[in-house]
Amino acid sequence: MKLAGDAASGYLRKPDPAHAGLLIFGADPMRVATKRQEAIAALVGPQGEEEMRLTRINAADLRKDPARLDDAIKAQGFFPGHRVAFVEDATDTLSKLVEAALAEWRQGDAQLVVTAGQLTAKSPLRKVFESHRNAMAIGIYDDPPSMSDIARALTEAGLDQPGRDVMDALFALANTLEPGDFRQTVEKVGLYKQGDATPLTIADVMANAPQSAEVDVDDVLDVVTAGQVDQLGPVLRGLYAQGVTPVTLCIGAMRHFRRLHVVASDPGGAGAGVARLRPPVFGPRRDKIARQVSQWGRDRLEKALTALTDTDLQLRSASTAPQAALMERTLIRLAMMARR
Numbered sequence: 159m160k161l162a163g164d165a166a167s168g169y170l171r172k173p174d175p176a177h178a179g180l181l182i183f184g185a186d187p188m189r190v191a192t193k194r195q196e197a198i199a200a201l202v203g204p205q206g207e208e209e210m211r212l213t214r215i216n217a218a219d220l221r222k223d224p225a226r227l228d229d230a231i232k233a234q235g236f237f238p239g240h241r242v243a244f245v246e247d248a249t250d251t252l253s254k255l256v257e258a259a260l261a262e263w264r265q266g267d268a269q270l271v272v273t274a275g276q277l278t279a280k281s282p283l284r285k286v287f288e289s290h291r292n293a294m295a296i297g298i299y300d301d302p303p304s305m306s307d308i309a310r311a312l313t314e315a316g317l318d319q320p321g322r323d324v325m326d327a328l329f330a331l332a333n334t335l336e337p338g339d340f341r342q343t344v345e346k347v348g349l350y351k352q353g354d355a356t357p358l359t360i361a362d363v364m365a366n367a368p369q370s371a372e373v374d375v376d377d378v379l380d381v382v383t384a385g386q387v388d389q390l391g392p393v394l395r396g397l398y399a400q401g402v403t404p405v406t407l408c409i410g411a412m413r414h415f416r417r418l419h420v421v422a423s424d425p426g427g428a429g430a431g432v433a434r435l436r437p438p439v440f441g442p443r444r445d446k447i448a449r450q451v452s453q454w455g456r457d458r459l460e461k462a463l464t465a466l467t468d469t470d471l472q473l474r475s476a477s478t479a480p481q482a483a484l485m486e487r488t489l490i491r492l493a494m495m496a497r498r
Contacts, residue, residue: 184298459489
């Protein structure tokens with residue numbers, strides 16, 4: 159059988175131990191690994207691996223020694239409890255071996271859990287599980303987590319359900335991070351809030367979100383849009399020292415000023431324009447964008463975009479001019495423009 163959507167999510171949280179096998183497949187190894195960990199933990203419990211009720215078998219090793227699978231499924235453990243034989247990174251070449259193992263499976267044997275990469279609808283391995291009356295096949299796709307998924311992650315981290323604005327911020331963050339990174343972020347927020355009875359805020363979330371070079375680019379753009387010419391040099395040196403290139407900086411600046419221009423062009427005003435941004439922005443960042451739009455105005459933003467477009471063309475051309483100097487000159491011009 160195959161499951162999808164909410165039924166698949168529910169099954170992975172609480173798999174049926176009476177089933178002979180479970181196939182989890184998908185193009186994103188991190189997403190597949192996350193769901194596999196969730197399913198196996200539900201089957202064998204937190205002590206399953208320590209009590210040797212979980213047998214891990216790499217697909218490459220299984221091809222060399224096919225008998226390992228039958229041994230893992232039929233072997234009796236030293237500790238009582240449900241057992242799992244886990245085959246990692248399987249491919250269609252193992253379909254016949256897995257099919258034979260499922261055909262020989264009996265109640266009391268270890269449950270077979272198999273993970274694989276992206277499998278087509280005609281995949282022999284998928285067909286083995288989908289056609290078996292006592293096995294499940296679940297595909298993991300790049301769908302963004304739902305609000306219920308985020309709410310469950312918060313509960314598992316020991317956090318109370320926050321207000322709508324915080325949930326919106328978490329939803330936006332979940333759509334920009336890898337699943338494992340988002341899960342670790344929520345766990346960090348849980349530790350951060352231990353002993354703190356105040357409601358979860360957007361600032362709490364952002365204080366624990368992964369930092370990246372984009373944040374540093376934002377620092378440069380904050381200096382530029384505020385007209386702080388004297389601070390531009392030190393901030394740029396720190397940014398380049400981290401390996402950020404002038405082209406990357408230019409792209410980030412163009413993206414930022416385009417966003418400001420979109421907000422400034424909204425007929426409902428800056429507040430309405432910020433509310434329509436996708437992906438959405440929240441909290442202090444939202445206020446900052448509205449403030450920058452009010453300071454610059456539409457006309458100056460269009461001039462800034464023209465200057466950045468010209469610089470981008472020069473950076474991508476065969477010009478022998480130093481790229482860092484070209485980018486710095488443009489940012490100085492923009493910072494001076496902000497002070498007029």
